[in-house]
Amino acid sequence: MTLPLIAPMLATPGTLPPASQDARWAYETKQDGQRVVVYLAGDGSVVLRARSGEVITGAYPELHALGEALGTTPAVLDGEVLALDARGRADFQLLQSRMGLAHAPARAARKAVEQPVHLVLFDLLHLAGRSLLPLSYERRRAELEGLGLQGPFWSTPAALVGHGAEALAATREHGLEGLVRKRLDSVYEPGVRSRAWIKIRNMHGVDVIVGGWLPGKGRLTGLPGAVLVGQRDASGVLRYVGGVGTGWSAQERAHLASLLAELATPACPFTPDPRVAGARWVLPRLVGEVRYSTRTRAGMLRQPSWLRLRQDLTPEESAADLPDAAS
Known part of the structure; x- marks a missing residue:
């Protein structure tokens, strides 16, 4: 039938x-x-x-x-x-x-x-x-x-x-x-x-280090459309774990833009270089808290969303070492 x-x-x-x-x-x-x-x-x-x-x-x-x-x-x-x-x-x-x-x-x-x-x-x-x-x-x-x-x-x-x-x-x-x-x-x-x-x-929270950003488009022109974030592995190397593009108010996004401008650098802080098209790199001095649903086997964050800037933490104080990829 x-x-x-x-x-x-x-x-x-x-x-x-x-x-x-x-x-x-x-x-x-x-x-x-x-x-x-x-x-x-x-x-x-x-x-x-x-x-x-x-x-x-x-x-x-x-x-x-x-x-x-x-x-x-x-x-x-x-x-x-x-x-x-x-x-x-x-x-x-x-x-x-x-x-x-x-x-x-x-x-x-x-x-x-x-x-x-x-x-x-x-x-x-x-x-x-x-x-x-x-x-x-x-x-x-x-x-x-x-x-x-x-x-x-x-x-x-x-x-x-x-x-x-x-x-x-x-x-x-x-x-x-x-x-x-x-x-x-x-x-x-x-x-x-x-x-x-x-x-x-089930969402998880984690501290991440901001190492770059992507320019926004349309109403976000001139502002970050997403930040590129990483976590340090056991040897202290900053590994890229994904881009975060949601979770800010307009005021928070504008404040973040000013902080990123002050930290601009031509060198990618992640190892290895994630080669993200259009990326603008910054010195890895900002710590943020994000939430996410799960991780991929390679340790990348899935469905990440920005929660807050952790101005109370330095990158050295952040306890967000990169976990095993399967966690």
Whole structure:
């Protein structure tokens, strides 16, 4: 049968609900992977579409067997493709070696052996000719779990109803990205960034040393659009850990611009030179505090945001030595 094309529903950033409303929500682990809508036509085939709508089935040959999991029953499912590290945690950097191989079958097949992916299924949108979009999340999840979709490269993890604070603490303890909370009575809204789904990230704080900046554009012309920051490794070498472009008020950005102008230098303070196009270098004398979600395997900060200038600290006093890349 012809299955309807369905754009994935999106979550809005937020926090935990008030304790009095906790029981109205289900909690799922937030995964750091590639969002996919899965189309099972009931003829043994499977089609994976990315959030953009692009067909990416060819990138993940180990998932092709999923087409036979429901026999002749057609279905459309929502999920996330993950690459797991040695500790079983989703690692987006590992996944990047698999993404983009949809039209390179030989390379995709080799990568499937070297670094197999795992598909986490968390919603059911269409089943046996019925649209489940108008049903509540609670009813859709019950039907999804009833399908028993557990396989060598795919699974349907259970969602937790209530107990959000405990669930978030558990994700933090295990180094996971966070939670997505989903209102039990919510319908599926294709392509909508909805308040019925709230993503909650575990954010970490760290002190960094400013070593450069990138000029802003448009309304930020003449001001820093982002600062380039680093941390010292165990030997005292300043290593680049990323660019930070959000978190300032207009007044704070203007103040930062004046400080950076006084510290201008032609020499890059980072080792090795990150070779960032358009970078303006400064003497590494400013310490700032940023928050971020996770680190890449190379130690780069993901989703960094500026918190404050640490004028109470000198670069020598900063305790932000570069941790192991996997932390």
